[in-house]
Amino acid sequence: MIPKFVEQRQIEEINGTIQISSIFEINGKSLAILTDIENSKTILSDMPLSLGEHVSLLLKEQTNIGVQTDLDIGSKVEGYGVFIFPYGPVSSGIPEAGGFKLITYGERIVKLIPQINFKKRGIERRVIGMKPEDALLLVERSAGNFSSSYSTCFITAVENILGLEIASSAKWIRAVAIELERIYNHLHVFGRLGEAASQNVATAQVNALKERVLRINAKYYGHRYLFGFNKIGGVNYGPFTTDERKGLVSAIKVIAKEFSNIVAFFLSSRIFLDRLQETAKLPKQDALNLGAVGPSARGSGIDMDDRLMYPIEPYNDIFIGIETDKEGDTMARTMVRIQEIASSTVILEQLLDRMPSDNINKPQLSSSNSSSSLPCNSDKDFSFCRIESPSGDLIHVVQLDAITGRIKFLHIRPPSLVNWLPLSKSLEGNVFTDFQFAFESFGLSYADSDR
Amino acid sequence: MIKSWFIHGIRNGILTTKYPKTLPTTDEIPIKSIPPFGSKDSDWLKGKQICPTNAIEDQEKNVDFGKCIFCRRCSDTGFDFEDQNEMRNIALQAEGLLNIENRDKMHEDFKKKIMTFRKSLHILMIDVGSCNACNLEVLNLSNPYYDLTRLGIFFTNSPKHADVLVVVGALNYAMVEVLKRTYESMPNPKIVISIGACSISGGIFQDTESFVSPIHDVIPVDVTVPGCPPTPIQILEGLLLSMGKNNKQQTAEEKHNPPD
Numbered sequence: 001m002i003p004k005f006v007e008q009r010q011i012e013e014i015n016g017t018i019q020i021s022s023i024f025e026i027n028g029k030s031l032a033i034l035t036d037i038e039n040s041k042t043i044l045s046d047m048p049l050s051l052g053e054h055v056s057l058l059l060k061e062q063t064n065i066g067v068q069t070d071l072d073i074g075s076k077v078e079g080y081g082v083f084i085f086p087y088g089p090v091s092s093g094i095p096e097a098g099g100f101k102l103i104t105y106g107e108r109i110v111k112l113i114p115q116i117n118f119k120k121r122g123i124e125r126r127v128i129g130m131k132p133e134d135a136l137l138l139v140e141r142s143a144g145n146f147s148s149s150y151s152t153c154f155i156t157a158v159e160n161i162l163g164l165e166i167a168s169s170a171k172w173i174r175a176v177a178i179e180l181e182r183i184y185n186h187l188h189v190f191g192r193l194g195e196a197a198s199q200n201v202a203t204a205q206v207n208a209l210k211e212r213v214l215r216i217n218a219k220y221y222g223h224r225y226l227f228g229f230n231k232i233g234g235v236n237y238g239p240f241t242t243d244e245r246k247g248l249v250s251a252i253k254v255i256a257k258e259f260s261n262i263v264a265f266f267l268s269s270r271i272f273l274d275r276l277q278e279t280a281k282l283p284k285q286d287a288l289n290l291g292a293v294g295p296s297a298r299g300s301g302i303d304m305d306d307r308l309m310y311p312i313e314p315y316n317d318i319f320i321g322i323e324t325d326k327e328g329d330t331m332a333r334t335m336v337r338i339q340e341i342a343s344s345t346v347i348l349e350q351l352l353d354r355m356p357s358d359n360i361n362k363p364q365l366s367s368s369n370s371s372s373s374l375p376c377n378s379d380k381d382f383s384f385c386r387i388e389s390p391s392g393d394l395i396h397v398v399q400l401d402a403i404t405g406r407i408k409f410l411h412i413r414p415p416s417l418v419n420w421l422p423l424s425k426s427l428e429g430n431v432f433t434d435f436q437f438a439f440e441s442f443g444l445s446y447a448d449s450d451r
Numbered sequence: 452m453i454k455s456w457f458i459h460g461i462r463n464g465i466l467t468t469k470y471p472k473t474l475p476t477t478d479e480i481p482i483k484s485i486p487p488f489g490s491k492d493s494d495w496l497k498g499k500q501i502c503p504t505n506a507i508e509d510q511e512k513n514v515d516f517g518k519c520i521f522c523r524r525c526s527d528t529g530f531d532f533e534d535q536n537e538m539r540n541i542a543l544q545a546e547g548l549l550n551i552e553n554r555d556k557m558h559e560d561f562k563k564k565i566m567t568f569r570k571s572l573h574i575l576m577i578d579v580g581s582c583n584a585c586n587l588e589v590l591n592l593s594n595p596y597y598d599l600t601r602l603g604i605f606f607t608n609s610p611k612h613a614d615v616l617v618v619v620g621a622l623n624y625a626m627v628e629v630l631k632r633t634y635e636s637m638p639n640p641k642i643v644i645s646i647g648a649c650s651i652s653g654g655i656f657q658d659t660e661s662f663v664s665p666i667h668d669v670i671p672v673d674v675t676v677p678g679c680p681p682t683p684i685q686i687l688e689g690l691l692l693s694m695g696k697n698n699k700q701q702t703a704e705e706k707h708n709p710p711d
Contacts, residue, residue: 097578
């Protein structure tokens with residue numbers, strides 16, 4: 001029923017599992033960004049000849065505005081007593097404009113059709129002809145809770161094209177923001193899971209921790225959701241002094257410690273565990289076929305992380321522990337997130353201890369050949385970047401006009417977009433009440449996938 | 452288990468903010484949530500050119516908070532972001548959005564409505580095209596730091612039970628009919644709070660092809676809370692305004708006559 005993700009590929013010399021991560025048309029040529037999961041590599045290649053059904057559905061941008069899109073693949077479900085249970089776009093379970101069609105015969109979910117594009121804003125088309133610094137304001141507001149991933153991804157791609165060699169410390173400050181974002185998003189997901197299981201006291205404690213991380217964001221980056229700290233060629237806000245860095249590390253360490261205490265409470269609650277274990281199982285092969293990314297993929301035992309696959313500075317310089325779990329159920333995804341909060345704390349500690357002390361905000365034009373060993377096209381016409389956002393792999397492809405320096409093309413492949421189909425696959429055969437646990441554990445955001 | 456939660460709670464102490472009894476602290480309203488305003492030396496023409504959302508319009512050097520996305524670009528052109536306590540209160544009655552004939556009637560209506568909601572308020576949030584940041588800030592209102600329920604405000608899941616419709620996001624074509632139907636299915640009297648620059652004016656998304664119009668062109672809006680996103684305290688301020696508790700007056704009164 002599920003089409004194989006890569007049916008035919010043009011690069012034959014690479015063996016192992018290869019995923020198509022993104023497809024885009026540039027200069028009249030179709031290109032694809034492929035992911036070699038076994039070797040943790042990113043490959044830019046010509047587009048494979050034939051694609052799975054859902055690849056064409058997902059990875060190409062849909063241009064119709066004001067109409068929602070049903071992500072419906074596979075066979076139709078018909079039978080005695082089967083009906084469609086519509087859910088959304090105004091609902092209590094999802095605090096966003098988005099919906100689902102749950103196909104059911106009463107108790108169990110036979111098929112789940114996610115409905116996206118209720119709030120399609122068309123940012124990729126809006127930014128064409130804008131200056132990169134103006135476009136940045138729109139790009140970082142595509143998905144509010146992934147904003148530092150979005151802005152860093154976009155800016156890194158633009159800086160690649162312009163050949164700007166920016167200060168290392170600015171890059172490290174961006175990485176700190178990305179890790180802070182990961183921590184508060186994981187806390188948010190965990191809080192939502194606790195809320196769904198009616199663990200009200202514990203949930204309140206988790207939400208309090210999340211609020212504390214948001215306040216740390218506000219204190220060191222000026223904004224609770226990290227808007228506007230990034231700029232092309234440097235950073236506007238950030239922990240610049242040694243005292244600030246020390247304060248940030250100690251504050252985050254306290255939060256991680258308190259969170260581990262709360263997790264111990266949660267994991268001793270049989271009620272909570274019962275709802276998570278064996279719920280919404282996503283086997284490894286399905287996750288590979290459907291192209292799941294981020295904690296959802298790592299929960300199914302796929303060892304993929306953009307911090308290793310596309311290691312921009314400073315991720316090539318520090319130790320990153322990748323957490324995986326092979327079970328593939330909601331519990332596994334939750335455990336991955338819990339462990340990632342700890343590993344992000346370790347990363348933050350390394351980043352802030354060893355942050356290079358060079359002059360921030362002094363970009364220089366680099367020599368003609370960039371020292372970067374990352375895949376990048378030769379003539380520097382366009383560039384792409386991958387960032388591990390809290391929900392997974394985020395790709396931006398940017399092309400600038402050579403004369404005016406304005407944006408000619410922007411392609412965003414958000415992490416949530418590719419995780420809808422793994423969600424609907426994992427929910428097949430589960431009961432109705434498991435829906436919210438599955439949905440929250442994937443950490444999906446409609447704003448992200450609708451962009 | 453219960454005992455350990457009790458100890459955990461005691462150890463953490465009281466986290467909840469003292470607002471609205473006291474003014475919000477800098478932790479609660481960070482620097483990038485304080486709106487800009489024109490000072491004597493500000494160069495409004497330059498500011499107008501630099502502003503991405505046309506929030507700086509006139510020579511009076513006023514900034515339209517409903518359009519401002521707090522990007523702080525105009526700080527170079529002399530616009531001031533001083534941390535002034537009175538400037539932190541940015542929730543407004545939405546009279547400015549209306550034409551003059553409707554304004555008086557609206558004002559009367561609003562006065563009647565807030566008398567009804569003095570003690571308790573049930574709110575429903577609807578997202579019509581936001582970036583998810585406003586949604587999260589509204590959800591954050593229920594965490595221990597803000598604790599809505601101490602003020603008699605509750606979240607509800609159905610428009611049939613709601614007194615207040617909290618609208619976030621830039622109105623999308625796909626959501627116009629949904630928004631109208633949600634509004635119509637709420638019982639009277641009802642209040643609409645428009646939260647964030649996107650829902651008040653379109654904000655940064657005002658030129659995207661999917662943006663329809665500001666919310667107040669589709670349904671009547673009573674209170675606006677500017678911001679990108681507004682902090683929970685600022686949203687709370689908008690909610691208190693629709694309960695008839697203007698916190699500024701209240702603090703001044705309570706200073707002189709503390710409640711027994």
